Amino acid sequence: xxxxxxxxxxxxxxxxxxxxNTTQDAEMxxxxxxxxxxxxKAYQWLDDLSNDIGGRLSGSLEAERAVLYTxxxxxxxGLDSVWLQPVMVPKWTxxxxxxxxxxxxxxxxxxxxxxxxxGSVATPHGGLKAxxxxxxGIEALAALGREKIKGKIVFYNRPMxxxxxxxxxxxxxxxxxxxxxxxxxxxYGAVGVVVRSMNLRxxxxxxxxxxxxxxxxxxxxxxxxxxxxxDANYLSTAIKLMPKLNFYFNQTCRVFPDVKSYNVIGEIKGxxxxxxxxxxxxxxxxxxxxxxxxxxxxxxVQSIEVLRLLKNLDFKPRHxxxxxxxxxxxxxxxxxxxxxxxxxxxxxxxxxxxxSDSGGFTPRGFSIDADATNLAQIRSWNDLFKPYLIxxxxxxxxxxxxxxxxxxxxVLAGLRPDSQRYFDHHHAANDTFDAVNKxxxxxxxxxxTSLIYLMDTYGTTSEMSHIKN
Amino acid sequence: xxxxxxxxxxxxxxxxxxxxNTTQDAEMxxxxxxxxxxxxKAYQWLDDLSNDIGGRLSGSLEAERAVLYTxxxxxxxGLDSVWLQPVMVPKWTxxxxxxxxxxxxxxxxxxxxxxxxxGSVATPHGGLKAxxxxxxGIEALAALGREKIKGKIVFYNRPMxxxxxxxxxxxxxxxxxxxxxxxxxxxYGAVGVVVRSMNLRxxxxxxxxxxxxxxxxxxxxxxxxxxxxxDANYLSTAIKLMPKLNFYFNQTCRVFPDVKSYNVIGEIKGxxxxxxxxxxxxxxxxxxxxxxxxxxxxxxVQSIEVLRLLKNLDFKPRHxxxxxxxxxxxxxxxxxxxxxxxxxxxxxxxxxxxxSDSGGFTPRGFSIDADATNLAQIRSWNDLFKPYLIxxxxxxxxxxxxxxxxxxxxVLAGLRPDSQRYFDHHHAANDTFDAVNKxxxxxxxxxxTSLIYLMDTYGTTSEMSHIKN
Numbered sequence: 001x002x003x004x005x006x007x008x009x010x011x012x013x014x015x016x017x018x019x020x021n022t023t024q025d026a027e028m029x030x031x032x033x034x035x036x037x038x039x040x041k042a043y044q045w046l047d048d049l050s051n052d053i054g055g056r057l058s059g060s061l062e063a064e065r066a067v068l069y070t071x072x073x074x075x076x077x078g079l080d081s082v083w084l085q086p087v088m089v090p091k092w093t094x095x096x097x098x099x100x101x102x103x104x105x106x107x108x109x110x111x112x113x114x115x116x117x118x119g120s121v122a123t124p125h126g127g128l129k130a131x132x133x134x135x136x137g138i139e140a141l142a143a144l145g146r147e148k149i150k151g152k153i154v155f156y157n158r159p160m161x162x163x164x165x166x167x168x169x170x171x172x173x174x175x176x177x178x179x180x181x182x183x184x185x186x187x188y189g190a191v192g193v194v195v196r197s198m199n200l201r202x203x204x205x206x207x208x209x210x211x212x213x214x215x216x217x218x219x220x221x222x223x224x225x226x227x228x229x230x231d232a233n234y235l236s237t238a239i240k241l242m243p244k245l246n247f248y249f250n251q252t253c254r255v256f257p258d259v260k261s262y263n264v265i266g267e268i269k270g271x272x273x274x275x276x277x278x279x280x281x282x283x284x285x286x287x288x289x290x291x292x293x294x295x296x297x298x299x300x301v302q303s304i305e306v307l308r309l310l311k312n313l314d315f316k317p318r319h320x321x322x323x324x325x326x327x328x329x330x331x332x333x334x335x336x337x338x339x340x341x342x343x344x345x346x347x348x349x350x351x352x353x354x355x356s357d358s359g360g361f362t363p364r365g366f367s368i369d370a371d372a373t374n375l376a377q378i379r380s381w382n383d384l385f386k387p388y389l390i391x392x393x394x395x396x397x398x399x400x401x402x403x404x405x406x407x408x409x410x411v412l413a414g415l416r417p418d419s420q421r422y423f424d425h426h427h428a429a430n431d432t433f434d435a436v437n438k439x440x441x442x443x444x445x446x447x448x449t450s451l452i453y454l455m456d457t458y459g460t461t462s463e464m465s466h467i468k469n
Numbered sequence: 470x471x472x473x474x475x476x477x478x479x480x481x482x483x484x485x486x487x488x489x490n491t492t493q494d495a496e497m498x499x500x501x502x503x504x505x506x507x508x509x510k511a512y513q514w515l516d517d518l519s520n521d522i523g524g525r526l527s528g529s530l531e532a533e534r535a536v537l538y539t540x541x542x543x544x545x546x547g548l549d550s551v552w553l554q555p556v557m558v559p560k561w562t563x564x565x566x567x568x569x570x571x572x573x574x575x576x577x578x579x580x581x582x583x584x585x586x587x588g589s590v591a592t593p594h595g596g597l598k599a600x601x602x603x604x605x606g607i608e609a610l611a612a613l614g615r616e617k618i619k620g621k622i623v624f625y626n627r628p629m630x631x632x633x634x635x636x637x638x639x640x641x642x643x644x645x646x647x648x649x650x651x652x653x654x655x656x657y658g659a660v661g662v663v664v665r666s667m668n669l670r671x672x673x674x675x676x677x678x679x680x681x682x683x684x685x686x687x688x689x690x691x692x693x694x695x696x697x698x699x700d701a702n703y704l705s706t707a708i709k710l711m712p713k714l715n716f717y718f719n720q721t722c723r724v725f726p727d728v729k730s731y732n733v734i735g736e737i738k739g740x741x742x743x744x745x746x747x748x749x750x751x752x753x754x755x756x757x758x759x760x761x762x763x764x765x766x767x768x769x770v771q772s773i774e775v776l777r778l779l780k781n782l783d784f785k786p787r788h789x790x791x792x793x794x795x796x797x798x799x800x801x802x803x804x805x806x807x808x809x810x811x812x813x814x815x816x817x818x819x820x821x822x823x824x825s826d827s828g829g830f831t832p833r834g835f836s837i838d839a840d841a842t843n844l845a846q847i848r849s850w851n852d853l854f855k856p857y858l859i860x861x862x863x864x865x866x867x868x869x870x871x872x873x874x875x876x877x878x879x880v881l882a883g884l885r886p887d888s889q890r891y892f893d894h895h896h897a898a899n900d901t902f903d904a905v906n907k908x909x910x911x912x913x914x915x916x917x918t919s920l921i922y923l924m925d926t927y928g929t930t931s932e933m934s935h936i937k938n
Contacts, residue, residue, distance in 0.1 A: 034632040163503040362887050391860040420908045439889045
């Protein structure tokens with residue numbers, strides 16, 4: 001699209017009157033936070049999503065209910081349009097509750113807490129029992145060699161690094177064990193895999209999450225489960241005392257053919273640049289053990305709340321603002337990919353995307369994927385955010401679902417809440433509504449709304465450079 | 470004391486070599502945080518204090534056990550000296566569980582959750598039943614006048630303001646109802662007081678806390694209780710429907726004569742300025758409904774952890790560093806006052822004091838009570854703290870217990886953790902160990918240790934001005 005002269009003048013005046021705008025912006029942010037904290041809807045929506053619907057794994061009945069529910073919510077807040085975007089998603093089911101024990105001597109069994117990893121095959125009927133070989137990671141397999149691994153269960157036990165302040169870094173340093181551990185161990189003849197849960201805390205809850213066999217032939221795929229951190233420590237100690245002990249586990253997970261699902265999309269049409277899109281979203285699917293309140297029910301309801309707050313404050317955005325509930329982030333990213341594909345097919349010009357998928361904890365700021373000029377512009381708003389204790393504006397990824405939208409000049413951002421407790425709940429049975437604090441959730445929604453407001457008001461700097469052409 | 474020329478040269482060199490020191494300081498902070506997060510002791514100590522001892526109201530057996538326990542812990546970490554500082558404290562007991570109902574019609578009673586306020590007198594034997602008059606605060610009493618209040622129970626129902634980001638401000642805007650509500654209502658002939666709990670959340674837990682009759686004659690003192698936020702809303706709605714309803718409550722609290730208790734003090738003697746003291750502390754007493762994990766078990770164990778970390782890292786402080794477990798912050802401040810009195814009597818030169826009494830949540834920074842030069846010095850360390858997401862260095866009070874130490878040129882600081890969830894737990898039955906996250910507690914301890922390290926290394930600027938004299 002081309003900018004009119006009037007637009008150009010407006011933009012120039014806007015930047016000339018920066019002092020004045022700062023006061024207006026400060027007032028707008030105050031209203032956004034006030035509304036979110038005193039009259040917010042996100043917490044009630046999360047209650048519905050978590051307690052009335054529950055865990056929403058792709059392809060499940062709950063996921064379909066969540067699609068209909070969030071569509072209804074979007075319709076209820078008076079957006080200009082709301083629609084479903086079809087997308088085929090994988091369907092994996094956990095089956096009956098997993099069962100596992102450590103056999104320290106024939107007949108002497110000690111129950112431990114496990115869960116199947118998402119995407120894992122089942123164990124043979126009746127379960128799988130084998131000796132265990134403990135490793136600190138995939139890179140340790142080669143040194144052991146096929147001889148010491150063949151016929152055994154590989155136990156990946158590298159813990160998350162406690163001294164990293166950003167817990168997502170600690171996660172990043174471990175998750176290869178979960179995601180690729182089975183595929184790699186199978187190459188050495190292992191018959192199964194058990195992975196220490198990605199949890200910084202010592203407790204009894206196993207944490208699931210996606211794993212992949214990649215192009216490993218179906219006949220060579222081995223079952224994989226996660227074990228709680230307490231039981232991982234127990235298993236490790238037991239192995240040291242009794243290197244020949246057996247580990248048993250039984251799981252009945254299945255993969256079904258892909259099923260049709262949807263991204264849920266709502267839009268407020270832009271008053272000035274209706275064909276430039278700013279997106280805010282989270283993923284609607286979740287793992288099945290808890291109810292997915294932090295991952296990512298929180299991001300979903302916060303994203304809808306952004307548009308509700310803007311409407312509630314009678315703000316008319318210049319750009320078209322879309323909220324997207326992405327389907328299937330957890331085990332396929334089909335929704336995120338689909339949204340980006342269609343955007344490209346339809347030649348939709350996305351200038352900014354914001355994702356919330358790091359939990360509903362107290363917001364600290366944003367990680368920002370942008371060029372230096374856009375980053376500098378966002379950082380220039382630091383003082384506007386200071387009263388709300390928002391201080392983090394650092395380069396980094398925006399998020400998995402908006403990643404496929406990325407193109408030159410576009411700005412991606414991810415909400416960064418306090419991350420210290422996130423992995424206590426992540427993908428586990430305790431990712432539940434009671435673990436989300438109302439105010440913290442609302443502060444996140446207000447922080448996201450504020451960034452959308454500022455991005456809409458000032459545009460991306462690529463829009464400015466567009467003018468020069 | 471006088472500074473030697475050598476000291477002066479050292480100090481000047483220190484400031485000249487600021488670049489080099491920054492690297493050394495950054496390395497020291499890295500070690501402090503690493504140790505706290507991977508090898509910390511605070512969480513285990515808090516477990517002991519909370520789960521083995523429990524709520525520690527001044528004058529209780531639990532408070533005495535906590536004195537002995539923390540003394541033992543201090544002795545176990547090899548401080549240069551550990552001692553008890555005697556102090557007389559008030560002894561108030563709650564008595565049998567409180568009981569309360571709303572009587573909407575004769576014989577139709579609806580139970581509600583209350584607790585006696587700390588310091589309240591008992592109800593008459595068998596309880597107290599009277600009509601209720603709801604007010605939004607003490608200032609509303611005068612408008613109503615004696616006629617409408619006499620013989621009634623005054624119900625203070627002004628909620629905490631949800632749109633304040635700093636929840637302690639919201640607390641400050643309400644707590645007069647709890648602290649002085651009974652005294653003021655009694656002047657108008659009220660027979661009892663019920664106060665909306667100081668809680669930003671809607672739930673069923675009543676929150677206790679200190680109240681005072683000041684110089685009101687004993688015969689005129691009326692009983693006061695707190696009611697949960699849910700039940701406050703219920704009572705308020707019921708009154709609107711049935712203005713003549715009765716409120717009943719029964720509580721058997723008692724005041725006993727003062728008893729002897731102690732501040733617990735440990736010290737590492739300073740290598741260079743042994744007669745200049747830097748203090749770090751929290752209060753050992755707590756309310757009796759929960760186990761006082763956030764208020765202020767967390768601050769206690771963090772403070773001891775500061776000295777353990779310094780010793781563990783083989784850091785020899787230039788100043789004498791003291792850790793103090795203050796007794797009786799909650800209902801008397803006798804410990805804080807006693808410590809300051811003795812410091813003055815003994816002419817001990819306290820140059821810096823740090824308090825942690827805002828919960829064991831993720832630390833955000835410090836509120837600082839200092840002159841402009843000292844504040845600027847602390848703010849110059851901002852970049853050192855940035856990797857740990859510590860960003861808040863704002864003027865404000867240090868804390869109740871260290872307040873009495875304040876004198877010109879001295880620096881006071883209070884740890885400022887995330888405050889969003891603090892009042893969900895404050896003074897209520899759910900201020901318990903499970904509500905404290907290990908990493909968040911440890912990050913707080915590391916942040917406090919880092920500030921003590923930097924203050925010890927660079928001194929206060931009043932030490933510098935001292936040189937000029």
